[in-house]
Amino acid sequence: MAEYADVLLGSLAYRDAARAGAAMPQTEAPRHEREYGAPRERTAPRPSEAVCAKSAAKARSRQTLPLFAVAGTLLVSLVMVRLLVSYVSLTKLSSEAAELERSIAELREERAKLEIEYESAFNLKEIERYAMAELGMVKAGNEQKVYLNSSLDDKTVMLGGKRPGMLEKIKAFFGSVLAYLG
Numbered sequence: 436m437a438e439y440a441d442v443l444l445g446s447l448a449y450r451d452a453a454r455a456g457a458a459m460p461q462t463e464a465p466r467h468e469r470e471y472g473a474p475r476e477r478t479a480p481r482p483s484e485a486v487c488a489k490s491a492a493k494a495r496s497r498q499t500l501p502l503f504a505v506a507g508t509l510l511v512s513l514v515m516v517r518l519l520v521s522y523v524s525l526t527k528l529s530s531e532a533a534e535l536e537r538s539i540a541e542l543r544e545e546r547a548k549l550e551i552e553y554e555s556a557f558n559l560k561e562i563e564r565y566a567m568a569e570l571g572m573v574k575a576g577n578e579q580k581v582y583l584n585s586s587l588d589d590k591t592v593m594l595g596g597k598r599p600g601m602l603e604k605i606k607a608f609f610g611s612v613l614a615y616l617g
Contacts, residue, residue: 566572599607 567574
């Protein structure tokens with residue numbers, strides 16, 4: 436190991452040799468450099484100001500919004516306005532409904548009062564007094580009342596003497612249904 440102590444390998448060897456001013460060993464150039472020459476640095480020509488102005492105009496025209504974005508924004512805006520108008524209308528109708536329900540409650544109370552007043556107007560004792568005093572009516576006595584008693588059973592007699600058959604009953608049924616519907 437001691438015999439290799441002064442040897443430097445790799446890029447450190449070249450760096451130290453360059454610092455010491457020693458000549459760098461020549462390496463053979465890669466094959467493509469030998470065939471085509473060393474690569475040159477390529478530089479693009481600087482565009483003129485007219486070209487720059489045209490490209491800036493194109494960039495500005497590309498920055499315009501697409502038609503779908505504009506249409507979508509308008510559509511969303513219209514829907515939001517319509518929704519707002521609907522909420523205003525709903526609020527107005529709700530307040531009208533509440534006012535009408537209050538009115539209905541007041542009318543029901545008034546109806547109940549009028550029904551009580553109407554029923555109290557038909558006092559039977561007052562009607563009886565009016566009939567006797569104003570109209571000259573009198574109550575019927577026991578001698579004026581007649582009761583009829585019949586010991587016979589109740590029965591009915593059909594005119595025509597003929598009882599309807601099943602077909603006539605069905606016709607009558609459907610005739611009554613059609614009369615009801617018509």
